Amino acid sequence: MLLRGAYVNRAMGTTNRQWELSSRPTGEPTTENFELIESPIPEPGQKEILVRTLYMSVDPYMRGRMRDAESYAEPWDVGETMRARVVGEVVESNHSEFDTGDVVTGNLYWAEYAVADADELRPVDPDRGPITTSLGVLGMPGITAYFGLLDVGEPKPGETVVVSAAAGAVGSVVGQIADMAGCHVVGTAGTDEKVEWLRSVGFDDAINYNDDDVGAAIREACPDGVDVYFDNVGGPVTDAVWPLLNVRARVPVCGQISQYNAESVPEGPRKLWKLIETRSRVEGLLVSDYAGRWDEALEQLGEWVRNGDLQYREHVVDGIENAPEAFLGLFEGSKIGKQLVAVGEPAR
Amino acid sequence: MLLRGAYVNRAMGTTNRQWELSSRPTGEPTTENFELIESPIPEPGQKEILVRTLYMSVDPYMRGRMRDAESYAEPWDVGETMRARVVGEVVESNHSEFDTGDVVTGNLYWAEYAVADADELRPVDPDRGPITTSLGVLGMPGITAYFGLLDVGEPKPGETVVVSAAAGAVGSVVGQIADMAGCHVVGTAGTDEKVEWLRSVGFDDAINYNDDDVGAAIREACPDGVDVYFDNVGGPVTDAVWPLLNVRARVPVCGQISQYNAESVPEGPRKLWKLIETRSRVEGLLVSDYAGRWDEALEQLGEWVRNGDLQYREHVVDGIENAPEAFLGLFEGSKIGKQLVAVGEPAR
Numbered sequence: 001m002l003l004r005g006a007y008v009n010r011a012m013g014t015t016n017r018q019w020e021l022s023s024r025p026t027g028e029p030t031t032e033n034f035e036l037i038e039s040p041i042p043e044p045g046q047k048e049i050l051v052r053t054l055y056m057s058v059d060p061y062m063r064g065r066m067r068d069a070e071s072y073a074e075p076w077d078v079g080e081t082m083r084a085r086v087v088g089e090v091v092e093s094n095h096s097e098f099d100t101g102d103v104v105t106g107n108l109y110w111a112e113y114a115v116a117d118a119d120e121l122r123p124v125d126p127d128r129g130p131i132t133t134s135l136g137v138l139g140m141p142g143i144t145a146y147f148g149l150l151d152v153g154e155p156k157p158g159e160t161v162v163v164s165a166a167a168g169a170v171g172s173v174v175g176q177i178a179d180m181a182g183c184h185v186v187g188t189a190g191t192d193e194k195v196e197w198l199r200s201v202g203f204d205d206a207i208n209y210n211d212d213d214v215g216a217a218i219r220e221a222c223p224d225g226v227d228v229y230f231d232n233v234g235g236p237v238t239d240a241v242w243p244l245l246n247v248r249a250r251v252p253v254c255g256q257i258s259q260y261n262a263e264s265v266p267e268g269p270r271k272l273w274k275l276i277e278t279r280s281r282v283e284g285l286l287v288s289d290y291a292g293r294w295d296e297a298l299e300q301l302g303e304w305v306r307n308g309d310l311q312y313r314e315h316v317v318d319g320i321e322n323a324p325e326a327f328l329g330l331f332e333g334s335k336i337g338k339q340l341v342a343v344g345e346p347a348r
Numbered sequence: 349m350l351l352r353g354a355y356v357n358r359a360m361g362t363t364n365r366q367w368e369l370s371s372r373p374t375g376e377p378t379t380e381n382f383e384l385i386e387s388p389i390p391e392p393g394q395k396e397i398l399v400r401t402l403y404m405s406v407d408p409y410m411r412g413r414m415r416d417a418e419s420y421a422e423p424w425d426v427g428e429t430m431r432a433r434v435v436g437e438v439v440e441s442n443h444s445e446f447d448t449g450d451v452v453t454g455n456l457y458w459a460e461y462a463v464a465d466a467d468e469l470r471p472v473d474p475d476r477g478p479i480t481t482s483l484g485v486l487g488m489p490g491i492t493a494y495f496g497l498l499d500v501g502e503p504k505p506g507e508t509v510v511v512s513a514a515a516g517a518v519g520s521v522v523g524q525i526a527d528m529a530g531c532h533v534v535g536t537a538g539t540d541e542k543v544e545w546l547r548s549v550g551f552d553d554a555i556n557y558n559d560d561d562v563g564a565a566i567r568e569a570c571p572d573g574v575d576v577y578f579d580n581v582g583g584p585v586t587d588a589v590w591p592l593l594n595v596r597a598r599v600p601v602c603g604q605i606s607q608y609n610a611e612s613v614p615e616g617p618r619k620l621w622k623l624i625e626t627r628s629r630v631e632g633l634l635v636s637d638y639a640g641r642w643d644e645a646l647e648q649l650g651e652w653v654r655n656g657d658l659q660y661r662e663h664v665v666d667g668i669e670n671a672p673e674a675f676l677g678l679f680e681g682s683k684i685g686k687q688l689v690a691v692g693e694p695a696r
Binding site: 254256275282 | 420579586604614616619622623624625626627629631632634
């Protein structure tokens with residue numbers, strides 16, 4: 001134990017920087033809602049594991065946790081450290097399942113260090129690919145795309161699949177799986193650079209909703225209508241897809257990022273009639289419902305990534321001090337792929 | 349043939365009164381949109397059958413047919429006779445399947461007489477119950493309720509089922525089937541008389557959306573949330589149910605009568621986030637998708653009606669000249685149960 005302690009102290013500093021929610025945002029969050037706190041590095045208790053964060057993930061769902069409202073998960077409390085999916089390295093382990101130096105992922109904190117129970121962590125095999133992928137294409141976003149498209153969307157060869165926020169961590173995987181499934185795939189995104197990238201990774205067409213008349217552009221890109229609409233954004237893009245739904249269309253609802261900063265529930269066209277006309281199915285999805293099936297998805301996604309069938313992009317912001325800016329960038333929508341924060345360097 | 353002709357001429361007048369769509373309504377339809385035309389009684393050709401209407405059905409979906417817009421069915425043309433489900437009597441048959449005097453039902457016309465092919469008609473057994481039920485509880489509305497609730501709604505014992513337009517031809521059957529399925533059943537309707545009737549036929553609670561704070565009243569009537577929301581109305585009643593949806597709730601969308609007279613698509617709260625939170629499924633339904641399974645539904649519904657397990661109400665307006673008023677009454681919402689027009693007396 002002494003030796004391990006010495007190793008830890010050498011690799012670590014003595015303080016743990018972490019971000020607290022300092023106030024709840026009204027509308028669009030700002031850096032004022034976050035406060036960087038320093039405290040001593042926590043000590044793992046019996047059977048606990050101390051993890052040093054290498055990368056943390058910022059995700060749109062976090063906006064929901066900053067709101068004081070009931071949802072599928074508890075809101076974050078003001079004055080508490082915010083949660084994030086993290087990939088990190090075990091620096092001290094009191095549990096037989098994990099050793100110092102192991103790379104792990106889990107739902108931990110916006111923090112340099114965290115203490116976790118063994119059942120909160122999953123091992124990451126660094127030989128399988130860059131460890132950052134465990135937060136993206138081979139992590140929660142990739143698995144969301146996999147089950148959301150295949151289980152809820154049920155795409156069939158020859159069908160048309162439209163994906164909103166298609167250049168994001170989830171949408172880009174959805175579109176490429178739909179392409180492999182033999183579908184005609186159309187994505188919407190907010191910059192020309194994203195549109196170009198989408199076309200290069202298997203999307204048959206991509207639409208910049210800021211430049212184009214999105215309704216006309218989607219109609220033109222989907223001459224046979226829309227069989228699956230994988231919705232990450234809601235709002236006007238979703239309104240534009242709705243009239244194109246085919247009979248028995250499926251609409252997996254994964255996110256509504258265009259609505260997350262609204263201070264009250266926005267109004268939009270009442271659209272339920274279209275569901276009668278087409279007998280379409282609109283269904284919400286949460287990846288946590290598939291907790292028992294992650295390995296199934298990871299095996300397939302991993303194979304596709306190794307084969308080069310599944311491309312991904314990551315945008316890494318350096319330093320935990322810049323985590324709020326990385327998070328706020330999600331709502332600007334200028335960055336492609338998975339948004340990450342590099343928090344620490346591997347010890348080795 | 350001469351004998352049959354003589355019989356027919358005795359029972360019939362010589363003219364056929366029928367309603368044409370004279371103009372498309374803007375907003376709420378008025379009697380000005382309909383014109384009563386007289387023409388000679390049509391003659392059935394080879395293999396055709398001449399049917400004299402006894403009762404015709406008026407239904408909310410007809411408002412959609414008066415609109416010049418693509419939908420699941422062709423719009424009605426201005427200057428043409430409008431369609432309606434009818435129960436009538438065969439007055440002349442050139443087809444071996446039907447005899448003079450047979451009672452039949454089919455999708456015919458707002459007319460005293462119609463010529464039909466054999467495959468457009470279904471026999472009605474007058475000994476099974478009042479022939480009007482073939483347009484209501486043992487017809488299209490009852491079958492819509494049966495499959496919409498059981499196949500799309502999938503109610504389980506102990507779950508809470510909310511039905512809008514619960515005192516209507518569809519809603520009243522939905523609620524009673526849900527009650528038989530062991531559910532806690534709550535209906536919304538627009539008059540105190542309807543509320544009282546619903547409570548008398550097995551609804552655990554019923555809410556007058558004109559009198560009550562509908563949101564608060566539904567919340568109070570559904571202490572365990574809502575597992576199935578069978579939507580016939582859309583609009584504010586649907587908005588009031590939405591926040592109460594439980595995890596994995598099902599929302600069969602059968603009608604949106606509150607929206608049918610709108611001149612443009614109304615706006616309302618954007619509600620898709622709730623589907624993510626609850627992983628609920630919202631799905632449109634049309635009874636025509638169950639064309640191959642009508643007998644299955646009719647057998648079960650017929651048994652329930654004979655047992656007294658399934659109550660129904662009908663409101664009959666006398667005389668084909670009053671058919672438009674009967675139709676317009678659907679949007680006032682003051683009448684309980686199936687809305688019918690008595691067009692002719694049985695010959696015997």
